[in-house]
Amino acid sequence: MTAAARNLGAGLQAERHAVGFSASELKQIRADFPILRQKVHGKPLVYLDNAATSQKPRAVIDAIVRYYETTNANIHRGVHFLSEHATEEHDAARRTVQKFLNARSASEIVFVRGATEAINLVAQSYGRARVASGDEVLITGMEHHSDIVPWQLLCNEKGAKLRVAPIDDAGELVFDEFASLLGPRTRLVAVTHVSNALGTVNPVRRIIELAHERKVPVLVDGAQAVPHMKVDVQELDCDFYAFSGHKVYGPTGIGVLYGKAELLNAMPPYQGGGDMIASVTFEKSTYNKVPFKFEAGTPDIAGAIGLGAALRYVSDLGLERIGAHEHDLLEYATGAVSGIPGLRIVGSAAEKAGVLSFIFENIHPHDIGTILDQEGIAIRTGHHCSQPVMRRFNIPATARASFAMYNTREEIDELVRGIEKVREVFG
Numbered sequence: 001m002t003a004a005a006r007n008l009g010a011g012l013q014a015e016r017h018a019v020g021f022s023a024s025e026l027k028q029i030r031a032d033f034p035i036l037r038q039k040v041h042g043k044p045l046v047y048l049d050n051a052a053t054s055q056k057p058r059a060v061i062d063a064i065v066r067y068y069e070t071t072n073a074n075i076h077r078g079v080h081f082l083s084e085h086a087t088e089e090h091d092a093a094r095r096t097v098q099k100f101l102n103a104r105s106a107s108e109i110v111f112v113r114g115a116t117e118a119i120n121l122v123a124q125s126y127g128r129a130r131v132a133s134g135d136e137v138l139i140t141g142m143e144h145h146s147d148i149v150p151w152q153l154l155c156n157e158k159g160a161k162l163r164v165a166p167i168d169d170a171g172e173l174v175f176d177e178f179a180s181l182l183g184p185r186t187r188l189v190a191v192t193h194v195s196n197a198l199g200t201v202n203p204v205r206r207i208i209e210l211a212h213e214r215k216v217p218v219l220v221d222g223a224q225a226v227p228h229m230k231v232d233v234q235e236l237d238c239d240f241y242a243f244s245g246h247k248v249y250g251p252t253g254i255g256v257l258y259g260k261a262e263l264l265n266a267m268p269p270y271q272g273g274g275d276m277i278a279s280v281t282f283e284k285s286t287y288n289k290v291p292f293k294f295e296a297g298t299p300d301i302a303g304a305i306g307l308g309a310a311l312r313y314v315s316d317l318g319l320e321r322i323g324a325h326e327h328d329l330l331e332y333a334t335g336a337v338s339g340i341p342g343l344r345i346v347g348s349a350a351e352k353a354g355v356l357s358f359i360f361e362n363i364h365p366h367d368i369g370t371i372l373d374q375e376g377i378a379i380r381t382g383h384h385c386s387q388p389v390m391r392r393f394n395i396p397a398t399a400r401a402s403f404a405m406y407n408t409r410e411e412i413d414e415l416v417r418g419i420e421k422v423r424e425v426f427g
């Protein structure tokens with residue numbers, strides 16, 4: 001083969017590596033993330049812990065710095081220039097989220113600290129008003145603790161029952177069982193869109209359709225979905241949708257609860273304080289309109305603006321292309337690790353997002369994570385705040401590599417080399 005043909009071959013290979021993005025686009029995307037240039041333990045950083053939190057592009061970092069350098073003031077409170085300007089930027093961020101989720105109105109977007117707070121808000125406000133003794137809340141066996149414990153607290157307080165639809169050996173929801181658990185006492189279904197521990201993509205459209213046939217509202221925990229796929233809350237027809245900014249390339253400390261206007265309007269406030277009221281006397285308070293009714297106190301203004309920048313960044317690249325790129329990475333990684341003796345993948349659903357959980361019979365996941373760290377490779381090990389999932393598979397923990405738009409096949413090759421090192425160390 002001539003050198004030119006070899007080059008052409010390498011070029012084609014590079015293009016094929018970047019389904020969703022061309023090699024040059026991927027290079028440009030990586031250049032947008034300053035942290036990726038770092039070395040860790042003298043090795044180039046290979047960041048594969050994106051399900052825990054993703055890295056931040058320059059556009060997000062700049063938006064936050066710009067806000068503090070030029071605009072910082074409290075919102076809704078001042079008549080002065082900066083306060084009005086900060087309020088406008090915060091409102092604009094809410095409209096960006098509205099557009100991102102295709103919500104009918106910006107008033108359906110409540111800013112919260114993250115998915116965890118969004119779910120707690122629904123449990124404490126909607127749940128406490130609507131769930132009574134003997135009622136049921138239905139979740140699935142693959143929920144994150146954030147979509148279990150708030151419902152347990154509610155059920156314990158109300159004398160209600162938490163029902164759990166099982167998952168099978170592949171990590172998929174057993175849909176028939178889910179359907180049979182959806183009974184006359186079910187007051188709410190809460191289900192993850194994508195499992196953080198297994199990568200399973202749940203059939204949320206089907207779940208919502210069935211629940212609505214029985215007049216049961218549905219909350220979707222979208223923490224692991226919004227970074228990887230286009231979410232349209234009107235098309236899904238979900239009643240609530242929760243996500244965290246920091247997993248979708250935005251800052252920590254900011255997240256979103258989407259709620260249908262008629263539900264949010266009817267719900268009592270979650271927390272009391274400034275900004276959520278219309279009037280206050282010692283005898284009685286009246287409340288602000290939604291979404292402000294649920295946003296007591298000074299919000300994370302810079303966080304909302306940073307989140308707006310993050311959502312514009314992913315929308316400009318296109319979630320379909322991001323999803324296609326990550327799907328390619330997942331398939332490549334699944335194929336690459338499948339050949340490693342003793343390695344078992346946990347979670348083999350037909351529909352998966354970019355999460356690869358795995359174990360070895362005789363090597364603890366923490367040891368895998370520690371050795372990979374020495375190679376500059378960041379993965380997460382443990383139960384991933386999904387202890388019931390670990391129990392379902394009869395394991396204490398997994399090692400989890402999770403992919404983002406900026407990861408490459410070469411990084412997965414590094415992961416495989418790292419895992420081979422782990423095997424060498426443990427004989």
Ligand code: C6P
Pocket residue numbers: 051052053113114115116117144146147192194195196197221223224244380384385
């Ligand atoms: N999962 C992980 O490494 P917060 O902490 O509020 O931003 O997100 C909570 C949450 C809710 N639902 C799902 C499906 C999640 O994956 C998470 C966060 C991280 O898997 C941290 S435990």
